Amino acid sequence: MAAPRGTGPGLLLLLLHGCTVTAVELYSSNTNPEVQEFQRVELSCVIKHTNTDNPRIEWKKIRNGETSYVYFDNIIQGDLKNRAEIKGGISLVIHNASRTDNGRYRCEVAAAEDQKRFAEITFNLTVTVKPVIPQCRVPKAVPVGKSAVLHCQENEGYPSSVYRWYRNSDALPDDSKSNPKFLNSSFTLNTSTGTLVFSTVNKGDMGQYHCIASNAAGSARCEAQLLEVYDLNIGGIVGGILVVVLVLVLITVGICCAYRKGYFANSRPNGQSYKNASKTDGVNYLRTSDEGDFRHKSSFVI
Template identity: 55%
Template sequence: MATASLLASILLPLTLLCASAVVGVRLKSDNLAPWTNEFESVELSCVIESISSTSKRIEWKKIRDGGNPSYVYFQERITGDLENRARLREPSSLVIENATRSDSAQYRCEVTAPEDKHSFAELLINLVVRVKPVTPECAVPSAVPVGKPAEFRCSEEEGFPRPKFQWFRDSEELPLDPRSSPRFANATYTIDLDTGVLTFDAVRKEDGGLYFCRAKNEAGASECKAQKMEVYDLNVVGIVLGVVVVVTVLALVTAGICCAYRRGYLSQQKQNNFKAPAKSEGVDYVRTEDEGDFRHKSSFII
């Protein structure tokens, strides 16, 4: 019995050692798609699930937009743009401090154990650094006549992922479908959540007020300053009277000009006050070869 126990105590470690040698290096991660907000920290989990060798080499590489990998952790030190913002958490996880938007990328954890039968293993981790939107740029028409269309614009280029847009009137959010709210049931607007464009087909008097836009994603939200839109009635009678007055004035001016022409007040008389000098009869001066010497071509007949 004692011999059997001794034999088992010897064979069991050997069996485990052989099993480990067959399996070799194997990795796992608690999260293959971590995310963090900009300026916060995040851990890229790379756990060595099995390894039989006592000596191992750990490397981390960064891959952006399908390009060539660049070293992040190599020869037991942090390199590249993460040199002062990252550290290795034993045995093989990578912690990034003060993450920036440029850290969004794929990261590859590689572990090599030369003495293992399967001496190499790797895994890919996709990190997303979310960026809060900055204050969006908003364009609100200042005055629109009743019944006319109107377009509001809102844009923001810094947030990541791309933010969605919301519009507010007098601090109350405009529902995506105006028919869903009794207060906006008769409104004729549409909202594009992706582009931030708010379009009214025909503005009502009730649509006037203070408008502002909010850009929002998973990292946070920002708003622009509220801007006022006035809705005014068109004075149709006044416009018609104004047109009539202008047409009447133009007709009177035209008639006056025609009458003045007919009476000759505006006719221009061409006067030629130049009188040609009379030619002396019977005398014709001819220039000789010598300058300044004249002679009579014909004589006076007395």
């Protein structure tokens, strides 16, 4: 067949090349499937058009920059070997999906007689995992005017959980100043880390606090814990200090008086006290009113 008038060899080659490109044409209704863990998911890959009777079909997985075979030479490969199957001759069905199945998958279909003529579709599979009960830490008691930090965290959910704190039955906003109901409070909430920070607590902040972790797969909450806010009794503290000082003063005065009265005087080696010295043998001194001095009660023996 002669080429149409005005058609050069280059244009003819381009037309022929276009025919070979469309030898296989694929279609998918959903290239971003999402499924909960342990459920079934189908990666739909449909041959919309082909010029070959026996196309070669392959599935590959790309994760962390590495490519591995999922379906090759009519056999399911790797960790999907006992959990997947090919449906309708081309679509990939995964049973009991696991969080390890997250990643990019590529469906490749090539003409059997010419492996260079092929088409492909890439899928981004997301396997969501429900959060577990988060670990919550709430201070038991905080004095008025002091800061306080509440923590909420769980590490099993996928995608990563978003956190929301509740006081009694009221959901706390990200910032207390953004809601007129909490203008008397001063806190900020980080919904990504689950940290609730009070710069200064007041009596109105006292109550039962619980946290809910949630993502696309579901949610989980921790048990409510009481945050008690109490007044710092400055008068009582000062009074207690004064009482302790007074007791110490009284003890010191008592010890000084006891020293002055000789209750703590040391004894002589022979057991006699310095206060009651022994008298001289044979002499007894008496003082009389008519004598201005001592006189002997008995004479010395010469």
